[in-house]
Amino acid sequence: MKKQSKLFMAFFRVGLLGYGGGPSSIPLAHKEVVEKYKWLTSDEFSDILALGNALPGPVATKMAGYIGYRVGGITGMFNALIATVVPTIILMILLLTSLNAYKDEPWVNGMAEAVVPVVAVMLFVLTWGFIKKSGKSKLGWGWSSVLILISLVLLEGINLHPAILIFVLLVGALLKKNPPAEKT
Amino acid sequence: MIYAQIFLAFFIPGILGYGGGPASIPLIENEVVDEYGWMSVNEFSEVLALGNTLPGPIATKMAGYIGYIQGGIFGAAVGIFATVAPSLILMLGLLGFLMRYKESPKVKRLTIVVRPVIAVLLGVMTYEFFHSSFKDIGSLHTVLIGGVSYLLMERMKVHPAYIIVGALIYGALVLS
Numbered sequence: 001m002k003k004q005s006k007l008f009m010a011f012f013r014v015g016l017l018g019y020g021g022g023p024s025s026i027p028l029a030h031k032e033v034v035e036k037y038k039w040l041t042s043d044e045f046s047d048i049l050a051l052g053n054a055l056p057g058p059v060a061t062k063m064a065g066y067i068g069y070r071v072g073g074i075t076g077m078f079n080a081l082i083a084t085v086v087p088t089i090i091l092m093i094l095l096l097t098s099l100n101a102y103k104d105e106p107w108v109n110g111m112a113e114a115v116v117p118v119v120a121v122m123l124f125v126l127t128w129g130f131i132k133k134s135g136k137s138k139l140g141w142g143w144s145s146v147l148i149l150i151s152l153v154l155l156e157g158i159n160l161h162p163a164i165l166i167f168v169l170l171v172g173a174l175l176k177k178n179p180p181a182e183k184t
Numbered sequence: 185m186i187y188a189q190i191f192l193a194f195f196i197p198g199i200l201g202y203g204g205g206p207a208s209i210p211l212i213e214n215e216v217v218d219e220y221g222w223m224s225v226n227e228f229s230e231v232l233a234l235g236n237t238l239p240g241p242i243a244t245k246m247a248g249y250i251g252y253i254q255g256g257i258f259g260a261a262v263g264i265f266a267t268v269a270p271s272l273i274l275m276l277g278l279l280g281f282l283m284r285y286k287e288s289p290k291v292k293r294l295t296i297v298v299r300p301v302i303a304v305l306l307g308v309m310t311y312e313f314f315h316s317s318f319k320d321i322g323s324l325h326t327v328l329i330g331g332v333s334y335l336l337m338e339r340m341k342v343h344p345a346y347i348i349v350g351a352l353i354y355g356a357l358v359l360s
Contacts, residue, residue, distance in 0.1 A: 019239045019343070023204070054291045056201045057208075057271035058241030065272040077272075085264055088240040089248035093260075096234055096249060106360035113321045114355025115233040116226060117330040118348055120313035122236065125338065126206050127310050130303035137296045147300035155304060162214055162305055166200045166298055173293040 007072050008083045010037060011064050015084035018060060025060035025084075029067070039071045060084060186255045187262050189220060194247040194266035201243065202298040208243040208267075210305030216250055223250075225316050237345040243267050321359055329354065 010032040018025035026049065034045050052062040061084060068080025102108045134144040154160040193215040201208035209232065216222050223231070235245040244267050251263025317326040329351055336342040336350075 015240055017239060018241075019345075025240075051275060052271075054294070055271040055274055057198055057268065058205045058243050060241045061244055061268045062271055062275055065268065066275050069276060081264075081268060081272075085240065085244045085248065085268075088238045088245055089252075089260065089264070091238055092231075092234060092245055092249045093252050096231065099230075099234075107356040110355035110357075110359030111352040112226065112230050112355065113317070113359050114325075114329055114351040115348060116229045116313055116317040116320070117326045118333045118344075118351045119229045119233045119236075120310055120317060121330050121333045121337065122344060123209075123306055123310040123313060125334075126209075127303055127306040130203065130207075130299055130306060134296075134299045134303060137299070138293075139296050139300070144300050147297075148304055151301045151304040155301075156308060162211060162301065163196050163200055166202075166301055169297045169301065170200075170202075170294055173297040174290055176290075176293070 004072055004079050007076050007079050011080040011083035016087055029063055033067055190251050190255055190259050190262045191266045194263045198267040199270045202295050203302050205241045205243055207302045210309050212246050225312055229313055233348050237348050
């Protein structure tokens with residue numbers, strides 16, 4: 001039981017201090033899991049991280065769940081996940097529902113309206129970041145632009161559900177033959 | 185059955201959100217705003233803004249909160265589970281197999297190929313939010329808030345949480 005409570009505390013700290021997006025949790029997790037509690041070696045940690053990055057979804061929760069499972073079985077897995085995720089969700093629910101209670105006050109309305117351009121700017125920065133990363137990746141600017149244009153037409157022009165487009169691309173990526181020089 | 189809907193709404197972004205946490209955001213918006221109509225674009229942006237002021241991955245915070253609003257505590261649990269379970273199960277189950285292939289060009293290709301689509305989805309969201317803002321508070325305030333936010337975030341590297349608090353104060357004082 002002692003191990004489970006340590007597991008909880010370790011990921012509770014990671015969950016609460018991981019400001020700035022998912023990847024910021026990674027060095028925090030490393031500090032807890034590798035340095036403090038020595039549950040994994042640094043090499044094992046980085047292998048798990050590489051594995052986690054091959055799959056979709058937030059990396060912090062994948063790491064928490066998998067490391068929790070490694071360290072403490074199924075209980076450990078749920079333990080680490082809850083510790084990572086639940087505290088901030090509780091905070092969110094508290095903050096947003098108290099905001100909702102005052103929803104009809106003009107100043108609350110003003111607050112809600114003011115926030116929209118900020119989020120729009122954040123999304124713009126994200127969009128641009130993704131476009132740049134795409135251009136610099138193996139895809140290159142040429143193919144990135146082609147894919148961007150095709151996606152735009154399909155998603156906005158004929159309202160194709162994004163899931164279908166993404167699924168098709170994923171399947172295509174997996175089925176495409178590697179050129180002979182790149183055989184694994 | 186609301187719980188089945190909550191599960192699907194967050195399961196799909198959970199398995200397709202390649203390219204990091206924020207990649208799930210437009211997919212979640214598509215489900216929550218467009219498909220199920222659980223909230224408007226504006227309401228979604230409030231949740232997103234608040235979510236960005238708190239630590240942790242955005243996808244799970246959104247899933248937990250929206251799941252809670254739609255279906256109480258159990259709804260929150262379903263939302264979180266739907267976001268987290270797919271890749272977690274894959275990770276546990278395919279560990280041996282994936283360990284061999286994690287460096288393979290094919291696996292890397294998955295993120296690479298999905299990224300432009302996510303870029304488009306994010307871009308469309310950006311447009312929708314600006315459009316909504318122009319409609320609600322007008323171009324002057326939108327450009328003012330947006331411009332200052334951009335400068336603070338990108339040039340001066342101020343943490344988004346401070347900017348959001350600043351905007352909330354501006355909104356309470358100036359826009360009410």
